[in-house]
Every structure is written in C-alpha cells, then in structure tokens.
Amino acid sequence: MTIHIATPQDTRAKLIETALRHFAAHGYAGVSLRAIQRELDLNPASIHYYFGSKEALYRVVIETFIGEMTAERLRRLPTIPKDLPRVDHVRRLIEAYIGPHLEFAVSDLGNAYARLLARVSVETEGPLLKTFEAAAVPTRKLYLAELEALYPDVDRAEVGRLLAMTVAMMARRW
Numbered sequence: 001m002t003i004h005i006a007t008p009q010d011t012r013a014k015l016i017e018t019a020l021r022h023f024a025a026h027g028y029a030g031v032s033l034r035a036i037q038r039e040l041d042l043n044p045a046s047i048h049y050y051f052g053s054k055e056a057l058y059r060v061v062i063e064t065f066i067g068e069m070t071a072e073r074l075r076r077l078p079t080i081p082k083d084l085p086r087v088d089h090v091r092r093l094i095e096a097y098i099g100p101h102l103e104f105a106v107s108d109l110g111n112a113y114a115r116l117l118a119r120v121s122v123e124t125e126g127p128l129l130k131t132f133e134a135a136a137v138p139t140r141k142l143y144l145a146e147l148e149a150l151y152p153d154v155d156r157a158e159v160g161r162l163l164a165m166t167v168a169m170m171a172r173r174w
Contacts, residue, residue, distance in 0.1 A: 012050045014040055017109060019047075020061050024115035028058055028128060059131045062120075065113050066135035072100035073139050077146070086150050093150075097143050098166065140167065 018039055022031045033047045033054055040046075051057040076096035084092065104110035120132050140163065147159050 011042065011046065015047060015050055015057070016061055016064055019057050020065065020109060020116060021112045023058060023061060024112040024119065027119050033057070055128070058128060062131050063135055066132065069100050069104070070135065070139045073097055073143070076100070077142060089150055090147065093143060093146055094166065
C-alpha cells in the first residue's frame with residue numbers, strides 16, 4: 001500500500017507530509033511550526049493559513065494517515081470468507097488488519113507514521129489522543145467483533161488485549 005498525498009503544487013499536502021515526519025521525530029511538544037515551514041521554504045504564516053494551529057495540523061496529520069489505513073482495512077474485511085476454518089479466518093483477519101500498515105511501513109512516510117503511532121501511545125493525552133482514538137477505534141471494534149465471534153468462549157477483555165498487543169506491535173519498526 002502506498003500513500004502519496006503531495007503533488008508538486010500542493011502546499012497543504014506537503015505541509016501534512018512534512019509535519020508527519022516532524023511529529024514522528026520530535027513528538028507533539030517538540031515540533032516547531034517554523035522548522036516545518038523553513039524546511040519547505042514557506043511563509044511563516046503558512047501553517048496558520050492552511051490549518052489554523054499546531055493542534056489542528058496534528059489532527060489533520062492523524063486523520064489523513066489513519067483515514068487511509070482505515071479505508072484499506074474496511075475494504076479488506078468483507079473479502080474474508082466466513083466459512084474458513086477458524087485458524088485460517090484468524091490469520092486472514094490479522095493479515096487484513098496489519099497488512100495495510102506493514103505495506104505502508106516500507107516507505108519513508110510509512111516509517112514516520114509508525115514512529116508517530118508509537119509516540120501517540122506513550123506521549124499524547126487529552127484531545128490529541130481522542131483524535132487518534134476517534135479515527136482508529138471504530139475499525140478496530142469491527143475486527144474485534146470478528147475475533148470475538150470466532151472465540152465465543154474466550155473473555156472479551158482477553159481478545160481485546162490480544163488485539164491491542166497486535167496494534168502495539170504495528171508501531172514497532174520492522
């Protein structure tokens with residue numbers, strides 16, 4: 001899976017891609033909007049013009065990349081045959097869930113995205129974490145429901161913990 005959002009004339013998209021790299025490298029608190037604008041040789045007011053604030057830029061970065069992952073995961077979920085043996089069904093569910101991330105992770109942007117996910121899980125709180133959760137949790141719940149149906153005798157919390165561990169593993173650099 002390849003995500004390229006910037007075209008040579010698309011300043012807003014270039015800002016999103018560059019901001020992803022900066023948030024991944026420095027965390028939300030460590031990002032300098034001026035550094036992003038300097039890197040792109042843009043007017044110092046560019047981010048405020050396109051996004052309004054650092055928090056809004058961060059939200060757009062999260063929503064852009066999580067949105068692409070979500071769309072691909074939602075596309076793959078209904079392609080999994082329901083009549084597979086349980087172990088094959090689980091394998092296909094996991095492949096459909098983590099596949100988009102792993103396919104994207106081989107690119108420079110994908111690597112930055114993985115680092116950002118790791119930072120979100122340990123650094124972010126309040127409205128920034130809520131932005132991430134709002135974008136990621138609905139799709140995760142669909143996959144969780146599929147897994148719970150395959151293992152009805154296993155405690156729901158345990159199935160949820162195992163899926164959460166799988167999600168945490170996605171944030172590692174492969």
